[in-house]
Amino acid sequence: SINLVLQGYAYIGSFAASNRAEKLLRRVFKLGREGKTDIKLNTASFNIVLNSWCNSGAPIENVNRVFDWMVRLHESGGADVMPDHISFTTLIGALSKSRNQGAAWKADKVLRQMIDLCRKGESNVIPDTITFTSVIDAWSKSGKKDAAQKAELILKEMEDLSKDGVIAVNPNTITYNTVINAWANSNHIKSAENAERILTDMESSKLGHVQPNTRSYNTVIKAFAISGKHNAFQKAEGVLKRMESMHRMGNMDVKPDSISYNTVIHALAQCRESSSVQKAEAIFKRMEQRYQEGEADMKPTVVTFNAILNVCSKSRDSLATERADAILEHMLQLHATGVYDVKPDTKTFSIVANGWAKSNKPRKAQKAKDILCQMINSFEGGNEDAKPNIAIYKAVLNACAYTFGCKEEKREALDIANCTMQDLRNSNFAFADHNTYEILLKLYGRLIPVGSERTKAVTSEFNRCRKDGQVSDSVLSSLRKIVGSESAFNAILFCQGLKKKSGRITIDAIPSEWKCNVNYSRHSRGGNRIITR
Numbered sequence: 001s002i003n004l005v006l007q008g009y010a011y012i013g014s015f016a017a018s019n020r021a022e023k024l025l026r027r028v029f030k031l032g033r034e035g036k037t038d039i040k041l042n043t044a045s046f047n048i049v050l051n052s053w054c055n056s057g058a059p060i061e062n063v064n065r066v067f068d069w070m071v072r073l074h075e076s077g078g079a080d081v082m083p084d085h086i087s088f089t090t091l092i093g094a095l096s097k098s099r100n101q102g103a104a105w106k107a108d109k110v111l112r113q114m115i116d117l118c119r120k121g122e123s124n125v126i127p128d129t130i131t132f133t134s135v136i137d138a139w140s141k142s143g144k145k146d147a148a149q150k151a152e153l154i155l156k157e158m159e160d161l162s163k164d165g166v167i168a169v170n171p172n173t174i175t176y177n178t179v180i181n182a183w184a185n186s187n188h189i190k191s192a193e194n195a196e197r198i199l200t201d202m203e204s205s206k207l208g209h210v211q212p213n214t215r216s217y218n219t220v221i222k223a224f225a226i227s228g229k230h231n232a233f234q235k236a237e238g239v240l241k242r243m244e245s246m247h248r249m250g251n252m253d254v255k256p257d258s259i260s261y262n263t264v265i266h267a268l269a270q271c272r273e274s275s276s277v278q279k280a281e282a283i284f285k286r287m288e289q290r291y292q293e294g295e296a297d298m299k300p301t302v303v304t305f306n307a308i309l310n311v312c313s314k315s316r317d318s319l320a321t322e323r324a325d326a327i328l329e330h331m332l333q334l335h336a337t338g339v340y341d342v343k344p345d346t347k348t349f350s351i352v353a354n355g356w357a358k359s360n361k362p363r364k365a366q367k368a369k370d371i372l373c374q375m376i377n378s379f380e381g382g383n384e385d386a387k388p389n390i391a392i393y394k395a396v397l398n399a400c401a402y403t404f405g406c407k408e409e410k411r412e413a414l415d416i417a418n419c420t421m422q423d424l425r426n427s428n429f430a431f432a433d434h435n436t437y438e439i440l441l442k443l444y445g446r447l448i449p450v451g452s453e454r455t456k457a458v459t460s461e462f463n464r465c466r467k468d469g470q471v472s473d474s475v476l477s478s479l480r481k482i483v484g485s486e487s488a489f490n491a492i493l494f495c496q497g498l499k500k501k502s503g504r505i506t507i508d509a510i511p512s513e514w515k516c517n518v519n520y521s522r523h524s525r526g527g528n529r530i531i532t533r
Contacts, residue, residue: 002028002039003048010052018052022066025049042080046070047087054094060103063094084124088114089131096138104142104150107135111154118167126167132158133175140182148194151182172209176202177216184223192223192235199239213253217243218260225267233279236267257297258304261287265307272314277323280311302342302385305331306351313355321359321367324352328371332378345385346392349375353395357402365413368399369420390430394439396420401443414447434472434518437465441475445482458482459492466496469517473507 002024009021025045031037046066053062067090073081088110095107114127132154139151155175161167176198183195199220202212217239224236240261246254265280273279284304291298305327312324331344353371356364372393378386397420403413421440424432432440440461448454462479465471480489486504494500501509 002041003045006045006048006052010048010055013052013055015056015058018049018056018058018062021049021052022062025066040080043070043082043084043087046081047084047090050087050090050094054090054097057097060094060098060100063091067091082124085114085126085128085131088125089127089134092131092134092138096134096141099141104135104138104144104147107138108150108154111135115161115167127169129158129169129172129175132169132171133178136175136178136182140178140185143185145187148179148182148186148188148191151179152194152198155179170207170209173202173211173213173216176210177213177219180216180219180223184219184226192220192227192229192232195220195223196235196239211253214243214255214257214260217254218257218263221260221263221267225263225270228270230271233264233267233271236264237283240264255297256290258287258299258301261298262301262303262307265304265311269307269310269314272316274316274318276311276315277308277317277320280308284308300340300342302331302345302348305342306345306347309348309351309355313351313358321355321361321364324355325367328352328374332374335383343383343385344375344378346375346387346389349378349386349388350391350395353392353399357395357399360404362405363409363412365396365400365403365416368396369416372396372420388427388429390424390433390436393420393424393430393432394436397436397439397443401439401446403447410447414443417443417447432464432468432470434465434470434475437461437468437470438472438474438478441478441482445478450484455483455488459495462492463496466514469513469515471507471510471514472518472520476505476507476510 005024006021009017009024025041028037028039029041032039032041046069050063050066053066056062067083067087070081070083070087074083092107092110095103095110111127111131114125114131117125118127136151136154139147139154144150155171158169158171158175162170180195180198183191183198185191186194188194199212199216202210202216205211221236221239224232224239229235240256243254243256243260247256261283265283268276268280268283284300287298287304288300291300309324309327312320312327317323328344328348331342331348334340335343349371353368356368356371361367372388372395375386375388375392379388397417400413400417400420403410417440421432421436424430424436441458444454444457444461448457458479462471462475465475479492480486483489483492490500490505493505498505498509498511507515
């Protein structure tokens with residue numbers, strides 16, 4: 001039948017297949033209207049195409065188009081085609097996946113329409129648990145300020161409708177988990193506490209279809225880890241210990257996994273305590289022991305090691321940087337021997353280099369440079385996950401810029417900075433963005449005494465910045481601060497070709513070709529650029 005063919009296209013799940021399915025649906029409809037075929041289309045035919053578009057990842061407009069067509073056919077007397085609860089639920093699911101502006105509000109509106117039709121006696125559009133949960137999911141992903149409150153209100157509505165006998169729609173574990181996720185993703189001051197409150201409701205529930213699982217607990221742990229609260233680690237670890245206790249008592253649905261432990265370690269990084277590194281390593285040992293005892297899902301990964309390195313980077317422990325070095329070396333050895341298969345990646349090297357840059361250790365510039373060299377060697381040795389990016393070069397430059405010590409150490413840092421910039425220019429990994437030039441200018445201001453050497457270095461680097469189209473407002477601000485006077489600042493700009501102007505020079509007066517490649521995103525990574533020479 002026609003529906004089997006449509007299901008074949010839907011099974012493929014691609015944009016092209018969904019497009020073919022809709023074209024076939026429209027062709028058969030046209031032939032039927034012209035009396036050239038006996039093939040009958042029905043609600044199921046349209047639902048198959050709706051579902052195909054929904055699962056294809058295509059824009060929501062495709063689902064809307066087919067759904068609106070169903071509505072028009074029904075309103076014009078097409079008795080065989082009428083949107084049912086599957087049609088409405090598929091539309092809501094597509095809205096939830098779309099993350100479009102206003103998608104959650106639209107999904108909620110569709111749900112209200114279903115409930116109204118149900119109250120009027122339309123038995124074929126009764127929303128079910130999936131329908132309600134999809135709307136909650138849409139709110140969870142919406143990013144709206146009151147999204148979590150909306151999600152929890154819908155959960156309460158489900159319970160009330162079921163209790164009153166209006167609609168037998170019982171929330172289940174997935175529903176509760178979606179509400180927990182809504183709270184975890186919210187910016188509410190008590191987002192983590194509210195997520196834990198929903199988890200506690202699940203723990204106390206006597207309903208078999210509402211029992212917390214690993215995802216429930218992991219989401220609450222994540223909520224505390226990203227909360228920024230001073231007690232985030234204690235709360236996250238407390239939830240983990242509840243999981244461990246319940247699993248020991250035989251609850252197989254609440255089994256801690258590597259995500260549980262990794263997230264608790266991430267929470268620990270927010271504490272910035274001197275004992276954080278030791279605590280992170282203790283958690284790692286618990287994790288490693290369980291893996292060695294046969295729990296495959298407890299296998300430490302690069303995410304685990306990066307989380308521990310992040311703790312080192314933010315710890316107040318005076319030996320944290322050395323410990324990070326040791327962990328990186330251990331990772332390289334594990335990767336070489338195949339144990340755990342923990343290949344250090346771009347993030348791994350960047351965390352360690354940034355840790356050195358932020359430290360007060362002597363010769364930290366050389367240490368950061370050594371990390372960059374290790375990273376390049378690892379990448380060129382076949383580790384594609386360790387491709388250097390602009391962030392690692394900036395870490396080295398920052399280590400140089402904030403070098404404190406004797407004159408000889410500052411001179412060494414300056415040489416390392418110049419060498420690093422030369423390596424960056426000759427590399428295929430990244431290019432200097434406006435932030436890189438800003439760091440370099442500040443570096444010259446810190447490491448080179450006032451005089452002709454500083455003026456020459458600053459002028460030369462600004463010239464490169466101009467040619468690279470990377471002159472930003474922050475670059476101008478750094479330049480103005482370093483040269484010390486408005487006349488010196490103007491002289492550098494005028495000698496680069498800027499037409500002489502009266503008054504204070506701002507970014508608006510800078511020629512477009514000087515700033516054509518500036519990317520103001522927070523994490524500029526380097527990419528295609530226009531070079532003006």
